[in-house]
Structures are given as C-alpha cells and as structure tokens.
Amino acid sequence: MAEGIKDKVAVIGMGCVKFGENWEQSAADMIIEAAYEAYEDAGVDSKDIKAAWVGTTQAGVRGNQLAVPLKLEYIPITRVENACATGTDAFRNACYSVAAGVYDMALAVGVEKIKDTGYSGLETSFARHKAQDTWVDPEAFMGMPAQFAMAATRYFYRYKLGYDEGKRILAKISVKSHHNGTLSPKAHLHREITVEQAVNAPMIAWPLGLFDCCGVSDGAAAAIVTTPEIARKYRDDYILVKGLGFSCGADQAQLQDDYDFTHFEETVTAAKLAYQEAGVKQPRKEISLASVHDCFSITELITYEDLGFSPAGKGKEDVDADTFTLQGALPVNTDGGLKCFGHPVGASGIRMIYEIYKQLQGKAGPRQLKDPKLGLTHNLGGLPGRFVCSVAIFGRK
Amino acid sequence: MIGITSYGAYIPFHRLGKETKNWNSATEKAVANFDEDSITMAVAAANNCLNGFPLEGVGTVFFASTTAPYKEKSNAGIVAIASDLPSDTFCLDVTGSLRAGTNALKSAIDAVSSKPERQALVVASDLRIAQPRSDMEGVIGDGAAALLLGDDNVIAEFIDCCCTSQEIVDVWRAEQDSYIRTWEDRFVAEQGYLKLLPEVVTHLMNKHKLSVKDFARVALYGMDVRRHQQMATKLGFDAKTQVQNPLLNSAGNTGAASVPMMLVAALEEAKQGDLILLANYGNGADAFIFKVTEQIEAIRKNRRGVGAYLNSKRILPDYETYLTWRGLFDKAPLQRRPPMRTPSPAAMAREISKNLRFHGTRCQHCGYPQYPPQRICTRCHTRDKFEDYRFSDKRASVFTYTMDALAPTLDPPMVVAVINFEGGGRAFCVMTDRDTSKLEVGIPVEMSFRKLSSSEGIHNYFWKCLPIR
Numbered sequence: 113m114a115e116g117i118k119d120k121v122a123v124i125g126m127g128c129v130k131f132g133e134n135w136e137q138s139a140a141d142m143i144i145e146a147a148y149e150a151y152e153d154a155g156v157d158s159k160d161i162k163a164a165w166v167g168t169t170q171a172g173v174r175g176n177q178l179a180v181p182l183k184l185e186y187i188p189i190t191r192v193e194n195a196c197a198t199g200t201d202a203f204r205n206a207c208y209s210v211a212a213g214v215y216d217m218a219l220a221v222g223v224e225k226i227k228d229t230g231y232s233g234l235e236t237s238f239a240r241h242k243a244q245d246t247w248v249d250p251e252a253f254m255g256m257p258a259q260f261a262m263a264a265t266r267y268f269y270r271y272k273l274g275y276d277e278g279k280r281i282l283a284k285i286s287v288k289s290h291h292n293g294t295l296s297p298k299a300h301l302h303r304e305i306t307v308e309q310a311v312n313a314p315m316i317a318w319p320l321g322l323f324d325c326c327g328v329s330d331g332a333a334a335a336i337v338t339t340p341e342i343a344r345k346y347r348d349d350y351i352l353v354k355g356l357g358f359s360c361g362a363d364q365a366q367l368q369d370d371y372d373f374t375h376f377e378e379t380v381t382a383a384k385l386a387y388q389e390a391g392v393k394q395p396r397k398e399i400s401l402a403s404v405h406d407c408f409s410i411t412e413l414i415t416y417e418d419l420g421f422s423p424a425g426k427g428k429e430d431v432d433a434d435t436f437t438l439q440g441a442l443p444v445n446t447d448g449g450l451k452c453f454g455h456p457v458g459a460s461g462i463r464m465i466y467e468i469y470k471q472l473q474g475k476a477g478p479r480q481l482k483d484p485k486l487g488l489t490h491n492l493g494g495l496p497g498r499f500v501c502s503v504a505i506f507g508r509k
Numbered sequence: 510m511i512g513i514t515s516y517g518a519y520i521p522f523h524r525l526g527k528e529t530k531n532w533n534s535a536t537e538k539a540v541a542n543f544d545e546d547s548i549t550m551a552v553a554a555a556n557n558c559l560n561g562f563p564l565e566g567v568g569t570v571f572f573a574s575t576t577a578p579y580k581e582k583s584n585a586g587i588v589a590i591a592s593d594l595p596s597d598t599f600c601l602d603v604t605g606s607l608r609a610g611t612n613a614l615k616s617a618i619d620a621v622s623s624k625p626e627r628q629a630l631v632v633a634s635d636l637r638i639a640q641p642r643s644d645m646e647g648v649i650g651d652g653a654a655a656l657l658l659g660d661d662n663v664i665a666e667f668i669d670c671c672c673t674s675q676e677i678v679d680v681w682r683a684e685q686d687s688y689i690r691t692w693e694d695r696f697v698a699e700q701g702y703l704k705l706l707p708e709v710v711t712h713l714m715n716k717h718k719l720s721v722k723d724f725a726r727v728a729l730y731g732m733d734v735r736r737h738q739q740m741a742t743k744l745g746f747d748a749k750t751q752v753q754n755p756l757l758n759s760a761g762n763t764g765a766a767s768v769p770m771m772l773v774a775a776l777e778e779a780k781q782g783d784l785i786l787l788a789n790y791g792n793g794a795d796a797f798i799f800k801v802t803e804q805i806e807a808i809r810k811n812r813r814g815v816g817a818y819l820n821s822k823r824i825l826p827d828y829e830t831y832l833t834w835r836g837l838f839d840k841a842p843l844q845r846r847p848p849m850r851t852p853s854p855a856a857m858a859r860e861i862s863k864n865l866r867f868h869g870t871r872c873q874h875c876g877y878p879q880y881p882p883q884r885i886c887t888r889c890h891t892r893d894k895f896e897d898y899r900f901s902d903k904r905a906s907v908f909t910y911t912m913d914a915l916a917p918t919l920d921p922p923m924v925v926a927v928i929n930f931e932g933g934g935r936a937f938c939v940m941t942d943r944d945t946s947k948l949e950v951g952i953p954v955e956m957s958f959r960k961l962s963s964s965e966g967i968h969n970y971f972w973k974c975l976p977i978r
Binding site: 231245246247248249250252253254255257258261262263264265266269314315316317318319320362363364365366367368369371373 | 846847849850852853856857860863864879880881883887888908909910911912913914915916922923925926927929930933934935936937939950961962969971
C-alpha cells in the first residue's frame with residue numbers, strides 16, 4: 113500500500129524573480145537569479161544539488177538549459193512540460209526523487225520568456241508546436257480565453273446568473289487579486305482596480321473582459337527540496353510537503369455530451385489525492401490559504417467549488433462574503449495570483465509555492481496572514497476535458 | 510425513364526444590398542463568406558439534394574464551376590468525399606464555360622443512360638470575382654445547385670437537349686486573371702447571347718413540334734436583368750407566367766450555377782405534367798426539355814432548394830467587409846496569435862474520414878457516438894469495436910459558446926461553440942454565418958463544410974456549425 117508523500121520532503125530554500133516584462137533579462141538570467149536566491153535562502157551551494165528538474169513550455173529544451181547557466185556539472189536534469197502545471201510538476205518530480213531516497217537534495221526551477229514571442233497574449237497554442245497536423249483540433253483554432261469563456265457562459269446559464277450579475281462576481285475576484293498585488297513587490301501589476309472598471313473593460317472572449325484575464329509576463333522561480341532529516345541541519349523553519357495530487361483529462365469535454373463545463377473534474381480528483389495524502393478532511397476549515405490557478409476570473413470561481421472551499425454553484429456567495437480576501441476566512445491568491453504576476457507558464461507553479469512557503473514562514477511582508485498552518489497551490493493547464501491539474505499542500509514542521 | 514430524381518441548392522447567407530454602406534447599388538446579390546468557395550457551396554447544395562437518398566447508389570459526380578479552388582488537383586473528389594459518397598465514385602471537374610453546369614447535366618444524362626445502376630450527381634457552383642466598382646461586380650453573385658440524375662423515381666423526365674459550341678471571346682479569364690474580363694457589351698449581347706441562344710431553343714422546340722405556349726416554365730440564362738428580359742421577349746415567353754425568376758436581383762448571376770439554380774427553383778413549384786425548358790449560354794448554347802412526373806410532390810419533403818435560402822440572409826454592413834473577405838483589401842490581421850500553420854498533406858490523407866466526411870465512431874458495445882473517432886471508447890473503454898458514424902448530417906444544439914475578439918478571423922469576433930448532436934455525441938467547433946446578437950445556449954445548429962484556413966496553396970477544409978437556416 114502506497115504511503116504517500118506526507119512529511120517525507122522538506123523545502124529548505126526558494127527563489128523567485130520579479131515577474132514582468134523583463135526585456136533586459138534572458139531566460140538564463142532569470143534562472144540564475146531565482147536559483148541563487150534559493151541557494152542563499154537554504155544556505156547551500158550548487159555542489160549540494162544532486163539532481164534537478166526544469167519546467168518550461170517554450171523557453172528551451174533539454175536539461176541543459178539549467179546546467180548551462182547554473183554550471184551544474186554532470187548531474188541528472190530533466191526538462192518537464194505539462195502546460196500550466198509545468199512548474200509544479202517539475203517540483204513534484206524533484207520531491208519524489210528525494211522521497212525515494214535516490215538523491216539527498218534536488219532543485220526544481222520553472223521559467224518562461226513569454227514576452228520574447230512577439231505576441232502580447234498567451235496565444236501561442238501548444239498544439240501548434242507539433243510538427244505535423246491538419247490543425248482542425250480545437251487546440252489549433254481556439255485561444256485560451258475562448259476555452260475558459262465557454263465555461264463562464266455555461267456557468268452563468270446553469271446557475272442562472274444574468275450577464276450583469278455574472279460579470280460583477282467575476283469582477284470582484286479580480287478586484288481582490290489586484291489589491292493583493294499592490295502588496296506584492298515581485299508581482300508584475302501593482303494597481304488597484306474597481307468592479308466598474310473590470311465590468312466595463314474591453315471584451316476579450318465574451319463574457320470575459322480584459323480584467324478577467326491574467327497578465328502576460330516573464331518569470332522564473334526555484335525550490336530546493338531535501339529530506340526532513342537533512343533539512344534540520346540547514347534551518348528550523350523548513351516547510352514540509354503534505355500532499356501532491358495530479359490529474360489529467362482524457363478529452364471528456366469533447367467526447368462526452370454530459371460534461372458540464374461548470375466544474376473541472378481534474379481539479380476535483382487532484383485535490384482528492386492531495387487531501388488524502390495530507391489527511392485533510394474539511395478543506396474549507398483546514399486550509400489556511402491557497403494559491404489557485406486564476407488564469408481567468410471564471411477559473412478561480414470554479415476552482416473555489418472544485419477544491420471544496422464553496423459548495424457547487426455557491427462560489428458567488430463566498431465572493432460576496434469576502435471569504436477569499438486577505439481578511440477573509442480562507443484567503444486565496446494572497447500575492448495577487450496570475451492576475452498580477454502574469455502567467456509565465458513554466459514558472460507559475462513554483463511562484464505559487466514561493467508565496468505559500470513565505471506565508472508559512474511568516475515572511476510575507478504587508479500581506480502576511482496570521483499564523484497560517486496549511487497552504488495549498490493549484491494549477492490547471494490545457495483546455496476543458498484536456499486539463500492537467502496539480503494540487504499541492506504544504507505545512508509547517 | 511431517365512431524368513432528374515432529386516434537387517438541392519445553396520445561396521450564401523450574406524448579401525450586398527441597399528443597406529450596405531458604400532455598396533452604392535440598389536441591386537442585391539449573394540456573397541459567400543470568407544470561409545466559403547465553390548467547393549464548400551457545392552457540398553451544401555449536394556447534401557440538400559442527396560438528403561434521404563442511399564449514398565451508395567451514386568456512382569458519378571460532376572463538379573461544374575469556372576472557379577474551382579484547385580487548378581491541378583481534383584475538386585470534384587473533395588465534393589464527393591464531403592458529401593459522404595462512396596470512395597469509388599467517378600469524379601469529374603467540368604469547367605471552362607459558363608455553360609459548365611448544363612454541360613455537366615448533359616454528361617450526367619449520358620452517364621446514367623449508359624450505366625443506369627448508379628445515379629449521377631451534378632453540382633454547379635461558382636464564386637466569381639469582378640473588379641471592384643466594375644459593372645460586372647453589380648451583376649454577379651455566388652451560389653450553387655445540385656441535381657441527381659437516374660432512371661428510377663424520376664421527378665422530371667429528360668425529353669431531349671441540344672448543345673452547341675461557339676468560338677467567341679465575349680467574357681473570359683486567362684490563367685493569371687483575378688477578375689472577369691468582358692468585351693464591349695453590345696458585341697457580347699448581340700453577337701453571342703441574343704444570337705445563338707434563340708437559334709438553339711427554336712431548333713429544339715421545332716424538333717419536338719412544341720410551341721412557346723407548351724411550356725409551364727422556362728429557365729433562361731440572363732447576362733443581366735435587361736438582356737434577360739430582352740431574351741424572353743425575343744423568344745415570346747410571357748414574363749409573368751412562364752419565365753423563371755433569374756435571381757439576378759437576389760442572388761446575382763451565379764455563373765455556372767445560374768441556370769441550374771433556376772431549374773431547381775422551377776422544380777420547387779412545378780406540377781405533374783409541366784414542361785420545363787432550360788436555355789443556357791456561354792461560348793455556345795444548351796437547351797433542354799424536361800417533363801415533370803407524378804413523383805414531384807414526394808421529393809419536396811426535407812429538400813432545400815432556392816426558396817429556403819432567399820429570405821435567410823444577413824445584409825453586410827459595409828462594402829469593406831466584402832472586399833476584405835475576397836482578399837481585395839489587405840487589412841492588417843490581429844497580431845495576437847501566430848498564423849495557422851500549413852497542414853501536412855500526409856496527415857490530411859490519414860484524416861479524410863474525420864475531417865472531410867466528418868465521421869466519428871460509434872461504440873458497438875455501449876452504442877455511444879463520439880467525435881473525433883476513437884479507438885478506445887470514452888464511456889465503456891471497449892477497444893477497437895467501433896462503426897463509422899456520420900455527424901455532418903446531424904443537427905445539434907449549442908451547449909456553450911463564446912465570441913473570441915482576438916482570434917484572427919476575417920469575420921470577427923470568432924464564435925466558437927460546444928454543440929451536442931441529436932442522437933448523442935458532441936463537438937467543439939467554429940460557428941459561421943451567425944448573427945452575434947442572436948446567440949444563446951440551446952439554439953439549434955447544423956453542420957457546414959468550410960475552409961478552415963488556406964496557406965501554401967493548400968485549402969484546409971473542415972466542418973463548422975451554423976444556426977439552422
């Protein structure tokens with residue numbers, strides 16, 4: 113019987129660059145900055161790293177993209193691509209290598225250089241990276257906003273939210289994240305917005321407007337993992353991995369005509385796995401804070417429900433009750449989320465872990481929560497029916 | 510008895526009309542959407558014609574057009590596959606003159622006369638381009654018609670035809686010409702159209718000892734409204750009771766499809782015993798006589814001809830949109846996404862059934878239909894026990910949708926929808942020919958064969974959905 117990951121892996125150091133339009137930094141520059149912040153945070157040297165995983169969707173290929181800038185000499189490095197869950201999946205693999213007792217210490221780095229593509233949106237379809245195709249698949253002709261907008265249309269329809277009411281609820285989610293972003297020095301966007309601004313912003317993919325969509329940024333983040341025994345030699349306030357859930361869809365949204373578009377089963381199943389490993393029975397009560405995949409405001413709303421924070425169809429009531437603000441019962445995206453950090457795809461997952469790590473250590477500055485015990489990260493990549501989803505839970509020792 | 514056994518037509522959804530800004534004409538004409546061409550319109554007409562017929566009973570397809578998308582590569586073959594006809598269907602492109610439609614009709618009659626065991630499908634379709642602001646631009650329009658020919662359950666018996674060619678340079682396009690060229694209009698009318706067509710018609714009537722009064726309907730090719738009236742008068746037909754509306758003020762002169770569309774419209778209103786005269790012109794003249802049979806009433810059910818499309822339309826808001834759709838106004842594309850890559854012909858060959866026939870698979874264990882085709886059932890996980898399942902002829906309803914303002918389409922916003930098919934199954938598709946103010950969850954849609962993209966001379970055809978017309 114599998115034992116799960118709980119308390120077998122400790123995070124002892126993390127780094128994260130300032131996300132944004134980092135025109136003057138290459139992917140390698142950001143990798144070095146993130147990794148060396150993590151080394152210094154942990155008090156380790158690059159020679160202590162015995163294996164590494166690098167997550168990116170388009171910044172580079174092979175493990176060498178990490179070895180070359182960091183001069184990691186002849187250690188095993190694997191490149192990971194798993195859409196928006198890329199960073200967390202690189203981290204997950206590093207954790208498993210440590211938990212298996214294969215390596216004493218491993219490094220996970222996520223990086224992306226979106227701003228060099230020439231397109232001012234996350235519009236480079238992953239499907240188009242394939243060498244040969246007929247390009248008739250939905251991934252070839254549908255942009256990311258359209259894929260999530262179809263969830264919003266159906267969510268409004270199913271729960272009888274009129275357009276105005278639906279837009280207002282989504283706007284409140286973005287207003288909350290923009291506020292948190294102002295307290296987050298490493299975020300890309302530092303600007304308060306109002307519900308009115310969000311509701312009246314230009315349409316991107318109806319019903320989603322500009323402020324329903326996350327920013328577009330460059331970024332990198334890094335984590336160093338080891339066993340709790342080794343961690344103790346480096347610091348007292350290391351953070352323990354409590355659960356790592358992962359789930360992949362098999363095109364159910366397109367193949368099955370009862371797939372509802374108002375919940376995402378990948379999140380439900382990944383959360384179930386992570387809760388089980390972490391021993392979480394009542395997520396709404398037990399989870400102190402969460403960094404969830406707010407690529408679009410509707411994604412965050414549906415995720416509240418899929419993670420068990422709100423009952424199905426009732427996310428709106430919690431939004432209206434300010435449950436997920438910094439002062440609420442279960443603060444979500446305390447650092448401003450993808451909304452304010454943007455979404456350098458490979459980096460986002462580890463950036464989320466960085467926020468949970470700092471919050472659990474009590475080092476989150478002006479947005480610090482009071483005595484958080486369990487933090488959760490969630491990434492959802494791909495499109496309905498073909499999502500990859502990671503849910504990770506972290507706690508203090 | 511050899512004759513017509515079914516008919517169908519297609520007129521695009523969009524029109525240039527008096528409400529179109531900068532069109533500057535009172536004439537209304539049908540214009541194909543940016544994702545249509547003569548092949549896609551032909552497929553729409555063919556499917557309307559073949560609806561309810563056993564497809565394995567068709568052995569020949571004639572695709573008649575002066576604007577076939579491929580110069581070197583079969584066009585009729587694409588029409589046949591998208592119409593879900595058997596892969597051993599004999600496919601022929603008929604082109605060159607504006608009589609291509611009736612030339613094909615004659616060939617189809619010959620085909621079923623010699624091999625009556627399988628029917629022959631004639632599809633005429635044209636999407637011609639005239640130079641912006643030319644007189645010709647106000648005359649031509651886009652459309653398609655399909656006729657099925659056979660020897661059983663004939664709705665209009667073929668009596669006879671007379672077809673002659675004439676060497677004349679009146680209306681033409683050479684290899685490199687984008688636009689239709691014409692010689693001076695009096696020469697064109699007097700030395701070609703008005704001279705030869707009456708001769709052929711009179712010859713055929715005399716041969717059968719028929720007079721003008723014997724015909725219930727006459728479908729006369731019309732260069733334009735004035736010349737069409739002149740022709741009717743010259744031949745002595747009564748404009749009110751006999752002359753079939755040439756659609757010049759609703760669809761426009763649809764080239765090779767023009768007279769076949771008139772024939773379809775005539776059949777839609779014909780009664781048993783009616784004699785119908787067909788007279789087409791284009792580097793020669795073709796005349797046909799058909800006699801309507803008692804089968805005519807039975808065929809009308811579930812048949813879409815010209816009538817169904819005349820009032821189903823959206824007037825384009827401005828002339829600029831039309832120019833953009835035709836590639837005559839090189840508007841900057843949205844810089845939000847890289848352009849679509851050219852499809853791999855190797856992958857296209859592998860995916861003919863999925864992409865062109867729009868076949869999915871139906872699980873023989875649990876019965877659930879699924880698109881795209883699967884090898885392991887999404888419901889019961891049974892492996893490799895599937896039968897082909899055609900989705901292109903199934904109606905569906907919109908489950909959810911969005912309007913994507915950033916998608917690089919020539920008709921923004923790009924509407925994408927998830928649709929649930931009657932009988933089960935679902936697809937993600939682009940929605941075309943839609944009015945964005947009328948979109949709702951639950952609206953009924955049908956499938957339409959369209960061009961998803963074109964690059965490096967390869968047209969990437971696929972199916973889109975549209976609100977039922």
